[in-house]
Structure formats: structure tokens, C-alpha cells
Amino acid sequence: MSQELIRNFSIIAHIDHGKSTLADRLIESTGTLSKREMEEQVLDQLDLERERGITIKAQAVRISYDAKDGKTYMLNLIDTPGHVDFTYEVSRALAACEGALLVVDASQGIEAQTLANVYLALEHDLEIIPVINKIDLPSADPEKVKKEIEEVIGIDASEAVFTSAKTGFGIEEVLEEIVKKVPPPQGDKTKPLKALVFDSKFDAYKGVVLYIRVVDGEIRKGMSIKMMATGKVFEVTEVGVFKPDLVNVDVLEVGQVGFFAAAIKNVKDARVGDTVTDNKNPANAPLPGYRKATPMVYCGLYPVENSDYDNLRDALEKLQLNDASLVFEPETSLALGFGFRCGFLGLLHMDVIKERLEREYGLTLITTAPNVIYQVFLTDGNVEMIDNPALFPDPTVIDHVEEPYVRATIIAPKEYVGQVMELSQEKRGEYENMTYVDDNRVMIHYSLPLSEIIYDYFDRLKSATRGYASLDYELHGYRPSSLVKVDILLNGEPVDALSAIVHRESAQRRGRQLVEKLRGLIPRQMFEIPVQAAIGNKVIARETVRAMRKDVLAKCYGGDISRKRKLLEKQKEGKKRMKQVGSVELPQEAFMAILKMD
Amino acid sequence: MKKQWEQVQGIYIHIPFCMQKCLYCDFASFAGKNDLMHQYAVALANEIRRRAAEMPVSERATLYFGGGTPSLLPIDDLKIIINALKETELWREPAEVTMEMNPGTVDFAKLCQYREMGIDRVSFGVQSLNDEELKIIGRLHTASEALMAIEQASKAGFERISADLIFGLPTQTLATFKDNLATIVDSDISHLSVYGLTVEEGTPLAAMLANGSLVLPSEEEAEMMYDHTISYLEEQGLCRYEISNFARSGQESLHNLVYWRYLPYFGFGSSACSYNGKQRMSNVADIESYIRGAAPTIEKLPARTSLAEFMFLGLRTTEGINLSIAKERFGVEVMSMFGQEIEKYINREMLSFDRAANNLKLTKLGMKFGNEIFELFL
Numbered sequence: 002m003s004q005e006l007i008r009n010f011s012i013i014a015h016i017d018h019g020k021s022t023l024a025d026r027l028i029e030s031t032g033t034l035s036k037r038e039m040e041e042q043v044l045d046q047l048d049l050e051r052e053r054g055i056t057i058k059a060q061a062v063r064i065s066y067d068a069k070d071g072k073t074y075m076l077n078l079i080d081t082p083g084h085v086d087f088t089y090e091v092s093r094a095l096a097a098c099e100g101a102l103l104v105v106d107a108s109q110g111i112e113a114q115t116l117a118n119v120y121l122a123l124e125h126d127l128e129i130i131p132v133i134n135k136i137d138l139p140s141a142d143p144e145k146v147k148k149e150i151e152e153v154i155g156i157d158a159s160e161a162v163f164t165s166a167k168t169g170f171g172i173e174e175v176l177e178e179i180v181k182k183v184p185p186p187q188g189d190k191t192k193p194l195k196a197l198v199f200d201s202k203f204d205a206y207k208g209v210v211l212y213i214r215v216v217d218g219e220i221r222k223g224m225s226i227k228m229m230a231t232g233k234v235f236e237v238t239e240v241g242v243f244k245p246d247l248v249n250v251d252v253l254e255v256g257q258v259g260f261f262a263a264a265i266k267n268v269k270d271a272r273v274g275d276t277v278t279d280n281k282n283p284a285n286a287p288l289p290g291y292r293k294a295t296p297m298v299y300c301g302l303y304p305v306e307n308s309d310y311d312n313l314r315d316a317l318e319k320l321q322l323n324d325a326s327l328v329f330e331p332e333t334s335l336a337l338g339f340g341f342r343c344g345f346l347g348l349l350h351m352d353v354i355k356e357r358l359e360r361e362y363g364l365t366l367i368t369t370a371p372n373v374i375y376q377v378f379l380t381d382g383n384v385e386m387i388d389n390p391a392l393f394p395d396p397t398v399i400d401h402v403e404e405p406y407v408r409a410t411i412i413a414p415k416e417y418v419g420q421v422m423e424l425s426q427e428k429r430g431e432y433e434n435m436t437y438v439d440d441n442r443v444m445i446h447y448s449l450p451l452s453e454i455i456y457d458y459f460d461r462l463k464s465a466t467r468g469y470a471s472l473d474y475e476l477h478g479y480r481p482s483s484l485v486k487v488d489i490l491l492n493g494e495p496v497d498a499l500s501a502i503v504h505r506e507s508a509q510r511r512g513r514q515l516v517e518k519l520r521g522l523i524p525r526q527m528f529e530i531p532v533q534a535a536i537g538n539k540v541i542a543r544e545t546v547r548a549m550r551k552d553v554l555a556k557c558y559g560g561d562i563s564r565k566r567k568l569l570e571k572q573k574e575g576k577k578r579m580k581q582v583g584s585v586e587l588p589q590e591a592f593m594a595i596l597k598m599d
Numbered sequence: 600m601k602k603q604w605e606q607v608q609g610i611y612i613h614i615p616f617c618m619q620k621c622l623y624c625d626f627a628s629f630a631g632k633n634d635l636m637h638q639y640a641v642a643l644a645n646e647i648r649r650r651a652a653e654m655p656v657s658e659r660a661t662l663y664f665g666g667g668t669p670s671l672l673p674i675d676d677l678k679i680i681i682n683a684l685k686e687t688e689l690w691r692e693p694a695e696v697t698m699e700m701n702p703g704t705v706d707f708a709k710l711c712q713y714r715e716m717g718i719d720r721v722s723f724g725v726q727s728l729n730d731e732e733l734k735i736i737g738r739l740h741t742a743s744e745a746l747m748a749i750e751q752a753s754k755a756g757f758e759r760i761s762a763d764l765i766f767g768l769p770t771q772t773l774a775t776f777k778d779n780l781a782t783i784v785d786s787d788i789s790h791l792s793v794y795g796l797t798v799e800e801g802t803p804l805a806a807m808l809a810n811g812s813l814v815l816p817s818e819e820e821a822e823m824m825y826d827h828t829i830s831y832l833e834e835q836g837l838c839r840y841e842i843s844n845f846a847r848s849g850q851e852s853l854h855n856l857v858y859w860r861y862l863p864y865f866g867f868g869s870s871a872c873s874y875n876g877k878q879r880m881s882n883v884a885d886i887e888s889y890i891r892g893a894a895p896t897i898e899k900l901p902a903r904t905s906l907a908e909f910m911f912l913g914l915r916t917t918e919g920i921n922l923s924i925a926k927e928r929f930g931v932e933v934m935s936m937f938g939q940e941i942e943k944y945i946n947r948e949m950l951s952f953d954r955a956a957n958n959l960k961l962t963k964l965g966m967k968f969g970n971e972i973f974e975l976f977l
Binding site for chain 1: 609611613794795797818819821822825842843855857858859864866870871872874879881898904907908911912915966967968969970971973974977
């Protein structure tokens with residue numbers, strides 16, 4: 002197929018602005034799949050994605066479209082993850098395209114997340130086609146949104162397409178715009194192969210399946226290829242396209258989007274952003290922009306049943322096959338026994354992995370509170386990267402500590418500016434600037450410690466702005482901070498898994514809140530349990546979980562044996578999620594208490 | 600010779616009528632439906648005739664009329680039921696025939712009639728001997744009426760008289776409870792059931808506690824009442840033989856022991872349960888539906904569930920459980936299945952195990968925190 006007839010594009014949208022529905026309509030209206038074959042939101046494939054209405058893995062589909070000019074075009078839609086945790090993955094998916102549909106909800110307007118992705122797309126010189134969706138809603142104000150797009154993003158929105166993905170209105174027009182406005186892929190088919198990996202997944206039969214965009218040359222079955230970042234060489238066993246199921250073809254030519262498999266056993270050898278080249282006739286330089294995914298957030302994962310340790314390791318290994326950004330290594334906690342310290346791209350990534358471990362692998366887990374990585378500069382000149390509060394060095398050997406900061410973008414209605422600034426200030430934020438998005442909304446930039454974002458910044462932001470604010474952030478380097486470790490003691494014994502790193506100024510308050518919270522969360526037992534917070538040897542707060550006075554069903558006769566049994570069963574079920582720490586049973590919530598204090 | 604657990608050892612008759620429902624009550628009892636009593640007695644007699652041959656019944660099977668307030672049932676209606684029991688030979692040489700009564704629903708003449716009909720044990724729902732406490736929980740009798748009823752029962756020839764008391768009632772103090780207990784022990788009772796108040800969801804009591812119009816004694820006070828009950832009754836020669844039950848020697852409730860020993864029983868009447876060793880069958884709770892003949896619900900009890908129930912019921916008694924019987928009935932060696940956990944509780948002095956007798960039982964401490972141990976076997 003002629004390069005001139007190919008269009009590669011992706012869709013940028015805020016969560017709930019209708020991205021998946023629009024993608025479904027595009028696929029459906031071109032007859033790529035019949036209605037019968039259409040399952041709601043075909044592109045989101047994990048159960049979890051469907052439930053949460055989010056995209057975690059990038060997906061792709063090839064659409065054949067008979068345009069009004071009488072020609073048949075090959076449209077490749079690359080659907081991207083829509084969450085800040087996956088910004089790097091989004092940037093690679095965008096790098097594989099020449100254009101993007103910017104989908105904005107006609108009543109909601111632009112949100113911070115949308116903006117971040119539009120800027121990413123503009124960085125990659127993508128042609129942006131504004132699509133104003135949900136115009137069927139009574140509250141829709143497409144003209145206002147148009148103006149917003151022009152003023153905030155600075156692109157021409159005069160030809161924005163009005164759609165209702167729900168009713169199918171405007172879909173044809175979107176397809177025409179793609180053909181007209183998105184440039185066909187450049188690239189030279191005579192040059193050595195250069196293909197960008199924008200995602201990969203593990204298949205039990207094929208090995209790793211790499212999602213690629215051919216930038217130069219072509220790739221076909223039997224070819225010996227080289228991964229330029231890792232230097233590994235493989236022989237291509239299959240080449241194909243997404244319809245959206247994998248369908249084999251003989252060759253993927255310049256400009257095309259598709260997949261290949263090469264008996265690659267580990268996703269680590271097929272990293273997102275890497276460049277695939279011809280091993281016999283390699284390109285002289287890889288495509289720009291590759292970097293190794295680095296975890297931003299860490300937590301400990303422990304099986305409630307110690308005997309599940311091996312199962313947990315197996316499950317993590319299996320998930321890692323599909324997810325090169327998941328890292329883990331064994332760790333031991335005095336309180337929790339054997340488990341793993343796991344690194345994630347962000348909180349959503351963490352939640353998703355945890356939920357999959359429990360759902361798909363039937364494990365019952367205790368998760369410790371997530372934390373960032375601290376750079377601890379020791380007095381002896383060494384620097385330690387600390388990803389577990391329990392391992393925070395003794396204060397006497399610490400010269401200073403640095404923690405990761407992010408540059409946060411907040412978009413909120415102007416009447417909430419005061420609240421946003423107050424909150425950000427409280428969270429140790431540094432104000433950068435503020436601009437008007439439109440007559441009613443402002444965009445505020447702050448520099449904030451990542452740990453505060455993980456803690457409760459977003460929840461607080463949402464409640465301070467009654468849900469109207471949106472937030473995006475990017476990592477912005479490390480900065481010195483005055484940090485201390487707060488330890489928690491139960492029955493006088495420190496529980497390492499409950500330790501937290503907090504800012505010195507808030508240590509007292511956080512310690513007090515934490516023990517109060519724990520007092521409410523720890524089920525009463527036959528004895529009194531002192532709960533203390535301490536910095537070093539100094540106890541800064543103390544509460545007591547009162548002893549249970551008695552616990553026995555008073556009556557049990559013939560008629561209510563079943564009912565009483567069920568009561569006991571329910572009680573037992575509730576204890577399953579508890580971890581015995583010394584003589585105290587701790588529920589999962591206790592380990593998350595540090596995150597949920599108000 | 601049939602094993603004990605292959606025969607019905609107890610027969611329960613449920614009489615769901617009440618003058619007024621108590622504030623804490625969530626049992627299948629109904630006030631204001633007394634016009635249904637006759638129809639109900641007829642339906643119950645029919646059930647007895649229909650089901651009597653379901654399973655072999657021990658000649659000595661105990662009988663128990665519970666409620667509700669069985670003493671509200673007119674004598675003629677009671678006779679319809681008793682005739683059915685005798686006719687079907689479920690009532691032959693019963694080891695015990697108990698009837699629950701509320702003070703204020705019986706007089707001397709009625710008690711004599713009951714005695715003549717072969718009822719030989721009464722259980723009075725006394726609950727408290729403090730008029731203020733009684734009023735608050737919606738009881739219709741006074742303390743003196745309760746004591747009077749006990750006295751008259753004794754005069755009518757009842758040698759086995761039991762009373763129920765509740766501790767932890769709204770407004771109750773350790774002092775008023777101690778008075779209650781001392782007064783009842785001085786009466787002619789030979790058996791006492793003492794329960795901590797359980798606040799059941801959906802009862803008026805639960806609502807009143809939630810909105811603050813009633814207040815319960817503190818947990819510490821309730822614990823003191825519990826501790827006092829155990830030590831005081833022991834002193835007074837009323838031995839604890841189950842978590843909440845105390846009796847003078849030989850005065851234990853044989854009928855209730857059938858439940859705790861997990862032996863088969865028949866239950867007739869609305870909401871009554873029957874257990875045949877393999878399944879539990881529950882009649883509908885609604886009186887009208889029962890009269891219309893609505894089908895019971897059946898719960899199959901797999902071996903594992905049966906064992907669990909056997910354990911947590913048996914452990915309620917001070918005699919505990921003979922593990923050889925567990926092995927014989929359920930084919931399970933309890934010590935090899937739960938040994939590790941049991942060991943833990945033996946070390947915490949909540950369980951005691953007599954190796955020679957192969958007997959497992961709760962200690963005094965274990966009884967206080969029984970739920971934690973009961974859970975083990977589920």
C-alpha cells in the first residue's frame with residue numbers, strides 16, 4: 002500500500018470525556034468489526050480497565066476507510082493510557098503517530114490531564130484535530146470549549162468537529178478530517194529498518210509480542226532483527242496487524258503500524274521506546290526518546306499466609322512478563338515476615354498490580370503504605386537510595402536527605418484559587434505561576450514533594466474544589482528536605498512495616514494522628530495494647546487500644562445454631578485479612594493508616 | 600442398640616404468641632395475633648402427625664414448650680398438641696417436660712393444670728427483679744409478680760423451676776444486678792440462665808440506643824456483672840454447666856443439653872428447627888404461612904460443618920467434648936486436624952485437654968472469650 006494512504010493517529014482525552022466510546026464508533030462505522038463482534042469498548046482489554054473506565058496498556062487497531070475522495074485509506078488508531086502514571090508510555094505511543102484527535106467534553110472543557118498530553122503531542126509535531134464530544138448533553142457549550150482550546154492550547158479550533166460518540170453523530174466527519182489533516186507518514190522504504198516499539202505484551206505461545214510503528218524500511222517474517230537499546234538479536238517469527246485481533250501479514254512496510262513476535266521470552270528485552278533494526282543492515286542511530294521506566298512509588302507486598310510467599314513471587318514474575326516497569330525484590334520485615342518491595346510508576350499502577358495479584362492469582366496480601374525513594378546523604382560521603390522507611394539510616398549518620406519533587410499543573414474554577422493555594426502551601430508546595438484558561442478557570446503551577454501527592458494531596462484537592470480541579474504532574478528532580486522517620490510501637494515493640502518518613506515540622510502532628518487512627522483500626526484483643534509513635538527513642542504520641550472485656554455468644558439453642566455459626570464465620574472471614582504481628586492482629590487498613598488521616 | 604445420635608433425643612414445640620414484644624426481642628414471636636391460636640394448635644398437631652415417623656425417637660426424649668409465651672395458649676389448644684404427641688408416641692416416658700412461662704400469664708390453678716398434664720419443669724422469663732429495669736425493656740410483669748409466680752409453681756408441685764435473668768440492661772448497675780441475683784437465688788428456683796444483653800439489629804432497643812434515649816452500662820460494669828454471676832452462683836451451689844446456665848446438682852436442663860451435645864431433635868411449629876444428624880430443617884417464621892403449610896427450608900450439613908457445630912456447641916458446656924465421640928461421629932481426629940491451634944489456646948489457658956479421657960473443654964477464661972475459640976473449627 003502506498004504510504005500516501007496511511008494515517009497514524011491517537012486519541013487524547015480526559016477520563017470520562019468519551020475516548021473509548023469514540024474509538025468504538027470509529028471501528029464500528031468503518032465495518033472493521035460488525036456490531037455483533039463489538040463488545041463495549043473493544044480497545045480496553047483488561048477486566049480492570051473496563052471496570053475502572055481507564056486504559057492501562059496501549060492498544061492499536063487498523064481501520065480500513067473508504068473516504069469521500071474515492072480512495073481507501075489505512076487508518077491506524079493507537080489508543081494510549083490515560084493516566085499520569087503512564088506518561089512515558091503515552092509519549093512513545095504519540096511518537097508513533099502523525100496526528101491526534103483531541104477529544105474534549107462539550108460541557109466539561111479542558112482538564113489538566115488532557116493538557117499534559119496535548120503538549121506531549123505538540124512536542125512530537127502531531128497534527129491536532131479538536132473533537133468536541135457529548136454535544137447531545139443539555140449542558141454542552143461547544144463554542145465555549147472551542148474558544149478554550151484556542152486560548153489555552155493555542156491551536157486553531159475553528160474547524161473542530163462536533164460529535165456525540167454515544168449517538169454516532171459526527172463520526173463520518175471525524176474520519177474525513179483524519180484523512181484530510183493528518184499527514185501521511187514520512188520515511189524511506191529503501192533505508193535500513195527502523196521501527197519504534199510503543200508497547201509489548203506477553204503471549205504464552207508467541208512469546209513477547211511487540212507493538213511497533215515502522216519508521217524506515219520494512220520488517221518481514223524470518224528477518225534477523227536487533228533491539229538497539231539492549232543489543233539483543235532475535236529472528237522474527239510472525240508479523241501482523243491489529244484488527245484489533247492479531248492477524249498475520251507477510252510484511253509491515255514503512256509507515257505502517259503492527260506487531261511482530263520473535264520468540265522473545267522476556268519483556269525486558271522488548272522495552273517500550275526501543276528501536277528495532279535489521280541485524281544484517283542496521284540503522285546507524287536509534288530513534289530518539291528512549292528511556293528505561295523508573296519506578297516512582299514503592300511499597301511492600303506480603304502474603305497474609307506465609308506459605309503463599311512462593312505463589313506471590315510466581316505471580317509477580319508472571320505480571321512482570323507483561324510489564325517491564327514493575328520491579329520487585331525480596332525483603333524481610335520483622336513484623337510481616339517474607340515479602341517483596343515493589344516499585345511502580347505511580348499509585349494507579351500500584352493499585353492495578355495489587356488488584357490483579359489478588360484477583361487473577363487468588364492471593365490475600367498486606368500492602369504497606371506507598372512511599373517515594375529518598376536520597377540519603379551520609380556523613381561519610383556515601384549516598385543511599387532508600388525505598389523502604391524501615392531502612393532509613395540512623396539520624397546520627399545522616400548529613401542531609403533529598404526527596405523527589407514534581408511540577409504540578411492544577412486547573413480549577415477561579416473561585417477555588419484560594420483553597421488550592423492554601424492546600425498546596427500546606428503541602429510544602431512552591432508557587433510558580435498562574436494563568437487564566439478561560440473566563441472562569443485558572444491554571445496554577447506548583448512545585449510539590451511527590452510524597453505529598455502520594456499522601457493525600459489529590460483527595461484534598463478534589464474536596465477543596467468540590468471535585469472541579471484536575472491535576473497533572475511530572476517529576477522535577479530531587480531537593481533537600483528536613484525529614485525524619487516516625488516509628489510505631491505496639492505493646493512497646495516497634496513494627497517496622499508501620500514506619501513512615503515525614504517532614505520534621507509535621508512529625509508531631511502526623512505521629513499523633515497516626516496513633517489515633519491506629520487505635521480505631523486495631524481490633525480490641527484480650528489485653529490492652531499501647532500504641533506509640535516515636536522519633537528515635539523519643540515517644541511523641543501514645544494511645545491505648547482498650548482490652549476487650551468479654552466475647553462470647555450468650556445464647557445458643559436449637560433454633561439459631563445456623564445463625565450463630567454464620568455469625569462466627571463472618572467474624573472469622575474478617576480476620577483473614579489480618580496479619581499477626583507479635584501478639585497483635587493487624588488489619589490491612591492499619592498499614593494504610595498513614596495515608597488516610599483527617 | 601441405637602447410638603444416642605441416631606435417635607431424636609429432644610422435641611421442641613414453638614408457641615409464637617406474646618402479649619407484647621420486648622424491646623430487645625428479635626425472636627419469632629408475635630403480639631396481637633392471639634385469634635390465630637386455635638388454628639395454630641391444629642396446624643401444629645398436624646405437623647406432629649405428619650412428621651413423627653421421620654426418624655426414630657428415644658423413649659426418654661425430652662419435651663420443651665418454648666416461645667413466645669407458651670403459657671398464653673389456652674389449655675384446650677395445648678391439649679390438642681399434647682394429644683398429638685402422645686398419639687404418635689413421641690411423648691412416652693419423657694426425661695423432662697419443660698414449659699416457658701412469663702410471670703403474669705399464669706396463676707396457681709393454671710400451674711396445677713400444667714403439672715397434671717405432665718409438665719414437670721417451668722422456665723420463667725424473669726429477666727430482672729427491678730421494676731424500673733423491667734419497665735424499660737418492655738416487660739409486662741413486676742418483680743413481685745415474678746417471685747409470686749415462682750412460689751406458686753413450687754406450691755403447684757413443680758420441683759424443677761428455672762428462671763432467666765439478663766445483665767447489662769439499660770440503667771442497670773452492679774448493685775441492682777447483685778440484688779436481682781441474690782433475690783432470685785433465694786427463691787425456689789433450682790436452675791438459672793443468665794445472659795448478657797445482646798442488642799440485635801432492627802430491634803426497638805437498638806434504635807433507642809442509637810438515638811441516645813437509652814444508655815447501657817459500660818463494658819467494664821457489664822464485665823463485673825458477668826464475673827459476679829460466675830463466682831456468686833458457684834458460692835450458692837448453682838454450678839455452671841454451660842456458658843450462661845447454672846443449676847443445682849441434677850437440675851440441669853436435659854433438653855438444652857441435647858442441643859449442646861449436638862444430638863438429633865424435632866422442632867414443631869413456626870420457626871422451629873429440626874436436626875436429624877445430616878441436615879437442619881427450619882419451618883417458616885410467619886404464623887399465617889405456617890398455618891397455610893408453607894414448606895420448610897432445609898440446610899444440608901456437610902461433615903466439615905457438622906464437626907464445626909459439634910465443637911462450638913459442645914465447648915459451651917463445662918463437661919466439654921469427648922474427642923472419641925467426634926471421631927466416631929464425624930471420622931475426624933480433632934487433635935490432628937486442629938492440634939496446633941488447640942495447643943496455642945491451651946498455652947493461653949483458654950482450653951484444657953485431658954489426654955486420658957480424650958476430653959477437650961474451655962477453661963473459665965476460655966468461656967469468657969469463647970468466640971475466638973469457636974471460630975477455630977469453622
